[in-house]
Amino acid sequence: MLFTPYTKGDLTLSNRIVMAPMTRCRADHRDAIPNDLMVEYYRQRASAGLILSEGTPVSDRARGYINTPSLWNEAQAEGWKKVTDAVHAAGGRIFVQLWHCGRVSNAVLHADGSPPAAPSAKAAATKTFIPGPDGTPIQADCGAPAAMTTAEAGNVAVEFGNAARLARLAGFDGAEIHGANGYLLDQFRCPFLNDRTDKYGGSLENRYRMLLEVVDAVAAELGPERVCVRQSPRGAANDMQPDPDPLGTYTWIARELDKRRIGFLHIYDQSATWVHDPADDLLPALRQTYGGALMVCGGFKREKGEAVLARGADLVAIGKLFISNPDLVARLKTNVDLNPWDATTFYAGGTRGYTDYPCASE
Numbered sequence: 279m280l281f282t283p284y285t286k287g288d289l290t291l292s293n294r295i296v297m298a299p300m301t302r303c304r305a306d307h308r309d310a311i312p313n314d315l316m317v318e319y320y321r322q323r324a325s326a327g328l329i330l331s332e333g334t335p336v337s338d339r340a341r342g343y344i345n346t347p348s349l350w351n352e353a354q355a356e357g358w359k360k361v362t363d364a365v366h367a368a369g370g371r372i373f374v375q376l377w378h379c380g381r382v383s384n385a386v387l388h389a390d391g392s393p394p395a396a397p398s399a400k401a402a403a404t405k406t407f408i409p410g411p412d413g414t415p416i417q418a419d420c421g422a423p424a425a426m427t428t429a430e431a432g433n434v435a436v437e438f439g440n441a442a443r444l445a446r447l448a449g450f451d452g453a454e455i456h457g458a459n460g461y462l463l464d465q466f467r468c469p470f471l472n473d474r475t476d477k478y479g480g481s482l483e484n485r486y487r488m489l490l491e492v493v494d495a496v497a498a499e500l501g502p503e504r505v506c507v508r509q510s511p512r513g514a515a516n517d518m519q520p521d522p523d524p525l526g527t528y529t530w531i532a533r534e535l536d537k538r539r540i541g542f543l544h545i546y547d548q549s550a551t552w553v554h555d556p557a558d559d560l561l562p563a564l565r566q567t568y569g570g571a572l573m574v575c576g577g578f579k580r581e582k583g584e585a586v587l588a589r590g591a592d593l594v595a596i597g598k599l600f601i602s603n604p605d606l607v608a609r610l611k612t613n614v615d616l617n618p619w620d621a622t623t624f625y626a627g628g629t630r631g632y633t634d635y636p637c638a639s640e
């Protein structure tokens with residue numbers, strides 16, 4: 279199943295293996311325009327059925343790390359067009375992952391020095407990368423965030439809508455909305471981080487209001503079938519606490535996305551029980567609730583990937599192994615050994631650990 283094509287509406291993927299979204303910090307922070315090195319990196323990985331781009335901030339204030347290629351102006355869209363052209367020429371498909379980091383950020387990353395934006399003024403006890411004295415990245419604490427006003431919260435959907443419009447100009451096949459891993463949309467969802475008393479806080483419906491406004495804005499630009507939403511039901515990344523009711527929360531949002539005919543729901547879950555333990559009812563519950571393409575991610579290789587497709591998932595996203603194996607699909611198909619990844623080069627800049635991993639044929 280993994281190696282057979284998958285069709286969703288008028289989009290056909292050559293196989294069911296997706297390259298998971300991965301921040302690589304290879305752009306220049308000043309203009310955040312995708313460059314030729316990035317074109318080469320994505321071109322090398324175009325045999326994935328679908329590439330999800332690295333997290334791509336939708337505005338300057340949405341940025342949370344140094345050197346992340348972004349998508350809020352036309353120059354950035356032109357840079358991305360070179361990436362999508364190269365992927366398409368190599369027979370691949372690519373969605374942009376649209377991102378607002380929220381409180382996982384630092385004021386020095388924002389052109390106007392504004393503090394990180396958050397549902398409530400609660401700092402994230404986690405690290406980010408900021409420019410060091412000579413401009414090279416250094417690790418730093420996240421800054422103290424400011425609670426967004428109701429008007430600022432409402433404007434987030436406008437920023438995502440603008441980015442989706444630019445994504446179309448840039449030739450992307452669709453967009454994934456980053457609603458996972460403790461970034462802004464996930465922060466609003468989280469009952470422990472969101473103390474608001476306006477329409478963006480309180481009930482589950484209110485805490486998901488921002489995400490659904492974003493979904494509607496992006497779907498208005500790209501069509502609902504070309505929209506993907508990423509969620510991380512039991513994630514604790516970026517100083518999050520797991521949701522108190524993952525089954526209730528995530529079937530609620532799955533139902534809302536289903537009502538809107540959103541094309542893809544992407545679940546990142548590291549829990550070992552998720553794939554094969556019948557006592558873990560999250561996967562079947564999501565499958566029952568959501569009729570679009572259900573994508574799963576977290577520690578997959580060939581065997582576990584086939585098993586999860588048999589349990590009702592449609593697509594399998596793989597992260598780190600795609601960093602170190604540009605030809606991952608061919609390697610999995612022919613059972614060739616996999617290159618190990620070098621975590622020290624994930625965010626380091628330059629070609630090392632980025633475009634220099636060999637294909638099996640080299």
Ligand SMILES: Cc1cc2nc3c(=O)[nH]c(=O)nc-3n(C[C@H](O)[C@H](O)[C@H](O)COP(=O)(O)O)c2cc1C
Nearest residue numbers: 298299300301332333546576577578596597598624
């Ligand atoms: C270097 C690196 C950068 C990542 N950046 C992002 C990101 O920008 N957006 C996102 O949703 N997840 C991001 N992730 C998480 C991956 O998409 C994926 O969920 C995770 O690596 C687990 O999948 P794996 O076990 O196949 O690697 C990142 C992971 C890594 C290793």
